[in-house]
Amino acid sequence: MIELKEVSKSFQSTKALSGINLIIEQGERIALIGPSGSGKTTLLKLLNAQHIATDGSLKVNNIEVAKLSPKQLRIFRSDIAYIPQDLGLVPSLKVYQNVLLGKIGRFRTLSMLRKILLPSKAELTAVHEILERVGIPEKLYDTTSTLSGGQQQRVAVARALFQQPHTILADEPVSAVDPARAKSLIKLLDQISTENNLTVVMSIHNIHLAQQYFPRVVGLRQGILKIDSTDPTESELEPLFDLAHTEEIG
Amino acid sequence: MNPTLAKTAFGKRRGFLLFLGLLLFFCLWGLDLKLKNFGPTEAGLNVAKEFFSTAFSPALDYQSEGIPESAPPYYKKILKATWLTLKYATCGISLALPIGILMGFFASRSWWQLEGSRWSIRFFIKTSHRICKIIITAGRSIHELLWGILFISAIGTNPLSIILAIAIPYGCTLAKVFSELLDEQETQCREQLRNQGGGAFSSWLFGVFPLAFSDLISYALYRYECAIRSAAIFGFVGVQTIGYHIETATADGNINEVWTLLYALLALILVVERFSNFTRKKLTASQQSRVKSSSLETLIKNRTRNRYLKYFSIAVLNVILFSWFHSSIFPAAEWLNDDSLNSRLTTEQQWKNFNFFIQSKLTPAPVRESGNWADTLPWAKKLLFEKGFEAALLTFYIATSAMIIAWFSAIFILPWSSRALQSPNPFSVHTGISKYTGSLRYCLAAILRLLFIITRALPEYLVAFLLLRIFGTTAWPLILGLAIHNFGIVGRLGGEIIDHRDFNHTRQQLSIGGSRTKVFLFSILPSHFNRFLLYFFYRWETCIRDATILGMLGISSLGFLIDDASARNSYDQLFFYTLLGACLVMIGDIVSGIIRSRLRAA
Numbered sequence: 001m002i003e004l005k006e007v008s009k010s011f012q013s014t015k016a017l018s019g020i021n022l023i024i025e026q027g028e029r030i031a032l033i034g035p036s037g038s039g040k041t042t043l044l045k046l047l048n049a050q051h052i053a054t055d056g057s058l059k060v061n062n063i064e065v066a067k068l069s070p071k072q073l074r075i076f077r078s079d080i081a082y083i084p085q086d087l088g089l090v091p092s093l094k095v096y097q098n099v100l101l102g103k104i105g106r107f108r109t110l111s112m113l114r115k116i117l118l119p120s121k122a123e124l125t126a127v128h129e130i131l132e133r134v135g136i137p138e139k140l141y142d143t144t145s146t147l148s149g150g151q152q153q154r155v156a157v158a159r160a161l162f163q164q165p166h167t168i169l170a171d172e173p174v175s176a177v178d179p180a181r182a183k184s185l186i187k188l189l190d191q192i193s194t195e196n197n198l199t200v201v202m203s204i205h206n207i208h209l210a211q212q213y214f215p216r217v218v219g220l221r222q223g224i225l226k227i228d229s230t231d232p233t234e235s236e237l238e239p240l241f242d243l244a245h246t247e248e249i250g
Numbered sequence: 251m252n253p254t255l256a257k258t259a260f261g262k263r264r265g266f267l268l269f270l271g272l273l274l275f276f277c278l279w280g281l282d283l284k285l286k287n288f289g290p291t292e293a294g295l296n297v298a299k300e301f302f303s304t305a306f307s308p309a310l311d312y313q314s315e316g317i318p319e320s321a322p323p324y325y326k327k328i329l330k331a332t333w334l335t336l337k338y339a340t341c342g343i344s345l346a347l348p349i350g351i352l353m354g355f356f357a358s359r360s361w362w363q364l365e366g367s368r369w370s371i372r373f374f375i376k377t378s379h380r381i382c383k384i385i386i387t388a389g390r391s392i393h394e395l396l397w398g399i400l401f402i403s404a405i406g407t408n409p410l411s412i413i414l415a416i417a418i419p420y421g422c423t424l425a426k427v428f429s430e431l432l433d434e435q436e437t438q439c440r441e442q443l444r445n446q447g448g449g450a451f452s453s454w455l456f457g458v459f460p461l462a463f464s465d466l467i468s469y470a471l472y473r474y475e476c477a478i479r480s481a482a483i484f485g486f487v488g489v490q491t492i493g494y495h496i497e498t499a500t501a502d503g504n505i506n507e508v509w510t511l512l513y514a515l516l517a518l519i520l521v522v523e524r525f526s527n528f529t530r531k532k533l534t535a536s537q538q539s540r541v542k543s544s545s546l547e548t549l550i551k552n553r554t555r556n557r558y559l560k561y562f563s564i565a566v567l568n569v570i571l572f573s574w575f576h577s578s579i580f581p582a583a584e585w586l587n588d589d590s591l592n593s594r595l596t597t598e599q600q601w602k603n604f605n606f607f608i609q610s611k612l613t614p615a616p617v618r619e620s621g622n623w624a625d626t627l628p629w630a631k632k633l634l635f636e637k638g639f640e641a642a643l644l645t646f647y648i649a650t651s652a653m654i655i656a657w658f659s660a661i662f663i664l665p666w667s668s669r670a671l672q673s674p675n676p677f678s679v680h681t682g683i684s685k686y687t688g689s690l691r692y693c694l695a696a697i698l699r700l701l702f703i704i705t706r707a708l709p710e711y712l713v714a715f716l717l718l719r720i721f722g723t724t725a726w727p728l729i730l731g732l733a734i735h736n737f738g739i740v741g742r743l744g745g746e747i748i749d750h751r752d753f754n755h756t757r758q759q760l761s762i763g764g765s766r767t768k769v770f771l772f773s774i775l776p777s778h779f780n781r782f783l784l785y786f787f788y789r790w791e792t793c794i795r796d797a798t799i800l801g802m803l804g805i806s807s808l809g810f811l812i813d814d815a816s817a818r819n820s821y822d823q824l825f826f827y828t829l830l831g832a833c834l835v836m837i838g839d840i841v842s843g844i845i846r847s848r849l850r851a852a
């Protein structure tokens with residue numbers, strides 16, 4: 001369970017988030033929407049303690065994340081998958097190596113090195129299975145930089161799944177794939193998270209996908225929580241994307 | 251006109267170029283050089299004619315009369331000189347590498363994760379970082395040839411002196427560049443791995459190191475190439491490498507022999523250079539599966555394996571082992587031993603010599619007499635103000651003017667030498683050029699690139715040595731020697747940029763009717779101007795370092811004073827001037843370091 005109480009986050013002069021109250025139960029699937037610059041990325045980064053809130057409290061499974069020591073923080077993070085906007089794949093490594101790196105928080109450096117350099121058949125099978133689920137099994141041995149943008153996004157999703165987390169945080173993971181692919185990727189995440197009771201928080205620009213596939217939609221505008229609804233109506237959504245109300249347009 | 255408009259019309263970049271031009275003239279003026287004196291002397295013209303006319307007839311046998319019967323066949327002499335050059339370079343680099351890797355890691359911040367860690371750990375990391383940086387700067391601020399002279403004076407002419415003299419500055423240079431390469435990499439992969447719970451070291455190992463890997467390997471190989479040049483130059487202080495034989499052959503007037511040796515050196519360096527190029531290509535080659543199957547079995551069976559790294563490591567290891575132990579592994583290879591150097595001293599005696607050297611020979615002369623260390627200051631002051639300061643200034647002028655000349659000429663040649671720009675379809679835009687002119691352009695570009703490769707391969711000291719006999723004893727040969735070598739380097743580095751980056755804007759300008767020259771001026775140069783400047787400063791600091799020894803050829807500057815002190819066996823003065831040179835190099839390093847980090851951030 002993730003619990004935010006009056007959470008604010010400022011960067012020097014900009015206030016990226018202010019007074020956010022939110023409770024996310026284990027297994028919930030949430031779409032995070034809002035115009036560019038509204039604070040979606042900032043919120044996601046707070047959730048796995050990449051950023052620490054300037055004000056308020058953030059608890060994950062009743063642990064105050066701001067108080068974690070570096071070692072505890074690593075253990076905490078190894079259970080949360082994070083897919084950043086820029087994906088964070090190592091371009092010069094092979095696809096299977098990038099997927100294996102999903103478990104970097106679980107293994108010691110030497111055993112990770114062994115897996116990367118000399119993967120066992122069982123490890124390859126596990127990676128291959130996940131790549132099959134995201135639809136690019138044939139890319140197993142390809143250098144990651146040779147993949148298209150959409151294919152790389154799928155590698156990032158595969159890495160997140162391989163990590164076997166309890167929560168997946170994803171920052172616009174489907175922005176570079178065609179609409180059909182986007183749908184199938186979200187369906188896949190949907191299915192896997194239901195099967196394993198995973199929490200999913202995903203920022204997404206496409207409102208229709210958000211409404212269609214996510215039981216709960218959270219909307220931000222200028223760092224303020226405007227919507228938190230299981231079935232947002234058009235009139236609720238409209239001001240969020242009304243250009244007259246938006247200062248920043250991306 | 252609007253005053254702000256007028257200001258922007260004369261931008262920083264043009265201002266800087268103008269400044270460089272003026273600086274060049276100021277340096278030449280400081281060196282008391284006149285442009286009208288630039289050119290060969292009358293006697294030098296004849297030397298030049300004779301020298302270049304023999305270029306195509308290198309000696310295949312001894313040229314001098316009266317070679318004793320017992321002398322080894324000529325080819326063996328050349329082979330041995332070449333081998334010794336390679337051997338000292340290999341042994342030196344094999345010691346420098348572990349130094350470079352270890353200190354490079356600790357001098358880099360790319361693995362740091364200080365937030366939230368205990369203050370004692372933070373203190374330890376920051377202190378070791380600082381100490382490493384200081385050692386690195388100090389170690390490389392003294393030229394390898396000067397380390398050589400110091401070691402030879404201390405422990406005698408012993409192979410170990412030469413190897414250490416290469417290993418110390420090279421280890422520090424490797425460490426410096428390794429740490430810079432690591433720090434330059436993008437950090438998002440590392441951050442991602444940390445976000446997944448990776449520790450500081452493993453996030454670095456999998457998120458930064460792979461990005462820098464091919465750069466690290468190619469830089470190490472580039473250093474190996476430099477070590478060969480250095481080893482050759484050690485001949486000028488008496489080690490029997492190629493430089494030694496070039497010096498004696500020149501003194502005896504055996505020009506054909508000089509050419510044989512030059513070709514041998516060039517061949518050695520070019521082999522390493524090509525090999526390094528090939529290695530880089532192999533290591534950066536990305537791989538794609540040949541089969542379109544999605545079954546795991548088929549994928550495993552058909553995966554393309556890059557075994558190059560394995561073979562490469564085995565080959566490198568063998569070369570290193572052979573260089574160190576060839577005489578004990580292969581007794582038949584004994585004739586390859588450097589007999590000039592096998593000092594018969596035991597380790598104990600060497601150690602004694604070393605202590606004696608440190609404790610008494612390096613002590614300033616007045617202190618040796620009076621026993622009072624307070625006498626150091628007036629002594630140092632005298633040395634500094636009588637000759638040292640002026641020599642340091644001359645050294646600076648030589649280095650700076652050489653670099654400015656090299657940089658401007660390389661940038662000027664660049665568009666003509668670029669593979670991407672001079673191809674019949676530059677950046678794959680059709681130009682409608684005729685086949686004949688197309689291939690002519692392409693040939694010209696290839697020749698210019700060859701020029702870059704060859705000038706870069708030649709050691710500046712050697713070029714200056716040969717030019718001295720043509721230009722007479724002015725500073726011009728030193729400037730030209732430095733400039734020619736750096737011209738090649740800047741040309742190669744610049745070519746890498748133009749040919750290996752994607753230029754959408756270049757393509758766009760070509761597609762709306764821009765010519766090659768125009769797109770170079772308005773698309774390539776502006777978009778990579780900072781990178782070109784980065785190369786200028788990167789080479790400028792190296793130039794200062796190299797200029798500290800060029801004076802040993804007999805032109806007044808720091809090297810001249812050092813050589814003079816060494817000839818008089820006054821090691822205290824030698825050490826003083828060496829340190830003065832080191833100070834100059836460090837100042838250059840710091841200035842260039844600040845400017846380069848600004849340029850990178852810009």
Ligand SMILES: Nc1ncnc2c1ncn2[C@@H]1O[C@H](COP(=O)(O)OP(=O)(O)OP(=O)(O)O)[C@@H](O)[C@H]1O
Pocket residue numbers: 011012014015016034035036037038039040041042043250
């Ligand atoms: N590291 C930072 N330093 C300073 N300001 C920041 C930083 N990160 C975010 N901000 C600011 O916080 C605000 C919210 O940014 P955030 O990246 O969370 O928006 P977003 O909703 O993810 O936008 P987009 O849809 O474009 O990705 C912006 O005004 C941004 O400029």
Ligand SMILES: [Mg+2]
Pocket residue numbers: 040041042085171
């Ligand atoms: Mg964002």
